[in-house]
Amino acid sequence: MRKSRVLPRAITLTLYVLFTLLPLYWMLAMSLRTNEETLGAFSFLPMAPTLDNYRVIFTDPSWYWGYLNSISYVLINTVLSVLVALPAAYAFSRYRFLGDKHLFFWLLTNRMTPPAVFLLPFFQLYSSIGLMDTYWAVALAHMVFNVPLAVWILEGFMSGVSREIDETAYIDGYSFPAFFIRIFLPLIKAGVGVTAFFCFMFSWVELLLARTLTSVNAKPIAAVMTRTVSAAGMDWGVLAAAGVLTLVPGALVIWFVRHYIAKGFAMGRV
Amino acid sequence: MVLELEHVSHLVGGQTHLYDIDLKLVPGAINVLLGPTQAGKTTLMRIMAGLDRPTSGRVRVDGKDVTGVGVRERNLAMVYQQFINYPAMSVFDNIASPLRLQRVAAAEIRRRVHEVAAKLHIDHLLDKRPGELSGGQQQRCALARALVKRASLVLLDEPLVNLDYKLREELRTELAALFADGQTTVVYATTEPQEALLLGGHTALVHGGRVLQHGETLAVYSTPASVDAAVVFNDPPMNLLPARFGDNGRLQLPFGVEVTLARDGLPAGECRIGIRPSQLRLAPVSGKAITVSCVLELAELSGSETYLHLNTRHGDTHLVAQLQGVHALALGSAVDVHIEPDELFVFGEDAQLASAPPGVIHGVH
Numbered sequence: 001m002r003k004s005r006v007l008p009r010a011i012t013l014t015l016y017v018l019f020t021l022l023p024l025y026w027m028l029a030m031s032l033r034t035n036e037e038t039l040g041a042f043s044f045l046p047m048a049p050t051l052d053n054y055r056v057i058f059t060d061p062s063w064y065w066g067y068l069n070s071i072s073y074v075l076i077n078t079v080l081s082v083l084v085a086l087p088a089a090y091a092f093s094r095y096r097f098l099g100d101k102h103l104f105f106w107l108l109t110n111r112m113t114p115p116a117v118f119l120l121p122f123f124q125l126y127s128s129i130g131l132m133d134t135y136w137a138v139a140l141a142h143m144v145f146n147v148p149l150a151v152w153i154l155e156g157f158m159s160g161v162s163r164e165i166d167e168t169a170y171i172d173g174y175s176f177p178a179f180f181i182r183i184f185l186p187l188i189k190a191g192v193g194v195t196a197f198f199c200f201m202f203s204w205v206e207l208l209l210a211r212t213l214t215s216v217n218a219k220p221i222a223a224v225m226t227r228t229v230s231a232a233g234m235d236w237g238v239l240a241a242a243g244v245l246t247l248v249p250g251a252l253v254i255w256f257v258r259h260y261i262a263k264g265f266a267m268g269r270v
Numbered sequence: 271m272v273l274e275l276e277h278v279s280h281l282v283g284g285q286t287h288l289y290d291i292d293l294k295l296v297p298g299a300i301n302v303l304l305g306p307t308q309a310g311k312t313t314l315m316r317i318m319a320g321l322d323r324p325t326s327g328r329v330r331v332d333g334k335d336v337t338g339v340g341v342r343e344r345n346l347a348m349v350y351q352q353f354i355n356y357p358a359m360s361v362f363d364n365i366a367s368p369l370r371l372q373r374v375a376a377a378e379i380r381r382r383v384h385e386v387a388a389k390l391h392i393d394h395l396l397d398k399r400p401g402e403l404s405g406g407q408q409q410r411c412a413l414a415r416a417l418v419k420r421a422s423l424v425l426l427d428e429p430l431v432n433l434d435y436k437l438r439e440e441l442r443t444e445l446a447a448l449f450a451d452g453q454t455t456v457v458y459a460t461t462e463p464q465e466a467l468l469l470g471g472h473t474a475l476v477h478g479g480r481v482l483q484h485g486e487t488l489a490v491y492s493t494p495a496s497v498d499a500a501v502v503f504n505d506p507p508m509n510l511l512p513a514r515f516g517d518n519g520r521l522q523l524p525f526g527v528e529v530t531l532a533r534d535g536l537p538a539g540e541c542r543i544g545i546r547p548s549q550l551r552l553a554p555v556s557g558k559a560i561t562v563s564c565v566l567e568l569a570e571l572s573g574s575e576t577y578l579h580l581n582t583r584h585g586d587t588h589l590v591a592q593l594q595g596v597h598a599l600a601l602g603s604a605v606d607v608h609i610e611p612d613e614l615f616v617f618g619e620d621a622q623l624a625s626a627p628p629g630v631i632h633g634v635h
Contacts (some may be wrong), residue, residue: 164354170341171348173371174451186358194431 008051024247032241035265036235063075063238067223067245073210073218074203076139077081077146082197084143090180092151094166104155115208118144119179126213136212138220142206146199153198153264157191158184186265190260195258204250221246271332271344271422271455272297278327281311282354287313288479291327298452299469303486305461305502309477311459316455320344331423340560347416348421351431354409355400360625361387361411362396386418389448409527417448424449426458429541430465437442443466461504467491475502497621500544509545509589509613521616525585527560529611533625534624535560537618544615547577550591554608571596580605 018087025141030038050164057063091097092104123132161184185192211223213263227244254261273295280288281399289308289474295301295318303311316322317329320341329337347368355364362383369379387393390410392403402407409577411431416424430438446469449456458469466473466487473491474484477497478625482502483495494500500508514524515538523543554561564580571577578591578599591607616625 034603078559162352164350164352165356167341168348168350168354168412168415169356170321171319171344171346172368172419173342174367175342178371185359 001028005230006020006089010144013125019219029238035236053237054245056238057241057245063224063242066219066221066242069206069214069218069224070210070220072219072224072248073138075136076135077142078196078199078204080139081143081146081150081197082154085154085195086192088147089154089158089186092155094163104151107151110148111145112136115145115206119209119212122209122213123202132213133215135218135236138210138218139203141209141213142199142203145206148243149198149202149238153195154188154191155196155266157188161187190263193257193260194264197253200253201250272330273423273455274328274330275314275317276328276330278314278317278324278329280310280317280322284478288317291481293474293481293484295455295457296323296472300446300449300456300458302473303457303474303476304444304461304463304466304471304473309476309502312427314476315348315427315457315459318423318518319346319348319425335401344423345419345421346425347419348419349409349427349429351428353400353405353412353432354414355408355411356551357399357401360396361398361400361439364400365396365414365418368415370381372419375413379466380461382418386414386421386552389417390414390444393602406433406441407473409433409441409623413445422453422455424454424456425583426456428459428461431461433613436563443529446470449552463491463503473503475499477502485496493554493623493626494544495623496613497542497544497617499613499623500617505591506544506547506548506592509547510549510617511543511545511587513543514538514540521611523560523585524587525562525582527562529558529560531611531614531616531625533616533628535625536616537624540619541624542617542621544617545589545609545613547590547592549577549613550580550589550607552593552597552605552607555610558611559608560611562589562607562609564605564607566599566601566603569597569599569601578605578607580607 029044029046031053032046033049034048034050034052037043079261092100118141124193126132126137131140165183165187166179169183174183205220205222207220211226212222214220214223220244225239225246271356277292278288278291278293281288281425283563291314293314297456303314304386305311313322315533317324318342319330320339321407322339327337328335331344356367357363359367365383365387366379369382374382384393387396390413392407392410395403395407395411400411403411409432416426425540430441433441442465442567445458456471457464460466470487472485472519473487475490475494482499483490490499491503495505497510502512511524515536516522516528519536520530521536521541521543557599563583565583566578567581569576570579574595576593576595576597578593578597580588580589580591581587583588583604591608613627615627616622
């Protein structure tokens with residue numbers, strides 16, 4: 001009885017993991033091969049593993065600046081989104097005011113709009129005020145999507161903290177900023193972590209706005225990767241290595257916030 | 271410190287939570303706010319604290335109008351029913367936090383925190399976080415934070431409700447001792463009449479957003495001003511029976527008994543009689559006792575006490591008797607209970623107290 005249920009489960013799970021990981025493995029394998037081997041006969045393992053492809057990325061400024069650009073605007077965006085969302089979420093969580101529920105919903109609807117809709121206005125606006133091709137251009141554009149999400153997630157975590165803690169702090173004599181930073185923030189640090197993670201992820205993978213609003217100085221890595229088709233043909237190995245490196249920051253962030261995310265799911269806000 | 275509420279009323283979203291309350295706290299004493307849940311005790315406390323602003327009326331501290339003055343500018347402390355501490359700080363930092371904000375010197379802070387922690391028996395837990403403590407210890411931590419400020423007004427909103435029975439008794443005794451020095455005006459909200467009696471001091475009965483009666487706890491208990499006041503301050507509830515005074519001046523009870531009450535100020539005609547369950551006895555105390563034969567409907571045992579739910583044979587009246595000790599009586603059996611006429615409360619037709627049992631303490635404000 002027990003055995004007959006365990007076996008199908010093991011098979012299903014194995015297949016699932018296999019299908020999920022196969023493309024990842026294939027990219028990793030490609031990044032360790034030369035172009036000749038990639039285009040040559042089929043083999044499951046790299047015959048002559050090489051780190052040359054990675055060396056190209058870490059030595060060629062046009063490659064590694066792609067990463068630095070991406071990381072710069074993603075960090076600016078994450079920090080700003082969380083900073084802006086914290087007071088807003090506190091207001092939504094603690095105060096009742098005219099139209100608060102409608103405003104909260106309206107914030108969320110921003111998230112439902114496809115990024116392409118905002119492309120033209122952003123392009124025109126940034127061109128006219130000289131923001132084009134800067135980290136701030138992309139960071140601010142991404143905030144249209146990240147701030148509503150951040151408010152939504154943080155509001156859930158804040159509402160889980162009982163209001164009496166605020167009042168006790170005021171009775172003890174805390175000013176609002178002192179209370180917020182010394183008492184309240186430590187209580188919702190899991191929420192801040194989860195929020196930062198989601199802002200980071202959206203901004204890291206978003207390509208359309210990031211590519212259109214930048215040209216040279218702030219070109220993100222994803223845009224660099226799409227422009228590697230040269231006269232000499234496609235550089236498969238370097239492209240695969242770039243892909244692997246693109247996954248690393250996300251994997252790192254997930255590793256750090258994995259416990260918090262479970263908590264966020266439990267609160268129904270992620 | 272003298273705290274006064276003048277014509278305070280409070281509306282939330284068109285609903286009245288408090289109706290025109292006048293209340294003057296007795297300084298340096300424990301003032302119990304006794305009433306059922308939803309009576310308005312917490313609302314009243316929040317207005318006293320300055321957390322909420324009354325819709326109308328004035329709050330005065332030592333004669334000075336402080337209505338609308340923020341809670342930070344008031345010298346008070348508050349403890350909630352939930353155990354409210356700062357989870358990210360150690361117990362020491364929790365207790366020290368109000369003193370640090372007052373810029374008290376570090377050595378003085380250490381001394382005062384250790385002193386109050388020792389009083390509340392949490393001095394061995396100062397390095398822990400509140401989350402690692404048991405419920406009773408968490409509430410002690412919250413109490414310590416309230417006490418360490420030496421505020422002139424301490425508000426305790428059902429502080430012992432979420433604790434188990436043993437801890438509650440222990441902490442209640444300690445609390446009464448902590449405030450015995452008469453330096454602090456304490457407001458203590460509770461739903462339990464027992465608790466008010468054990469704490470002593472003064473009691474204000476709160477019911478349906480109104481203060482029914484305010485005075486010394488024992489005086490309020492022995493002379494409830496109205497039927498409502500008697501209901502709020504009696505657990506198990508007082509037996510309330512319809513009765514009337516006949517033309518001969520004798521009281522006619524619903525189970526076909528007539529009795530003469532040797533008292534002044536008795537009303538004429540219809541009235542209501544109140545008998546405490548503990549005053550229904552299986553054996554008469556004096557020769558004047560009225561005997562009522564009943565049928566036992568239900569017997570509840572609470573260990574040291576037995577509650578009998580009885581129906582009178584004559585007049586079909588429901589009575590509850592509270593007896594000391596364990597009484598094994600068969601359901602449906604005949605039980606004779608005895609009532610002392612001198613222990614009866616008489617309420618007039620307007621539900622106000624007409625006559626309390628003689629020999630009780632007077633002095634109701």
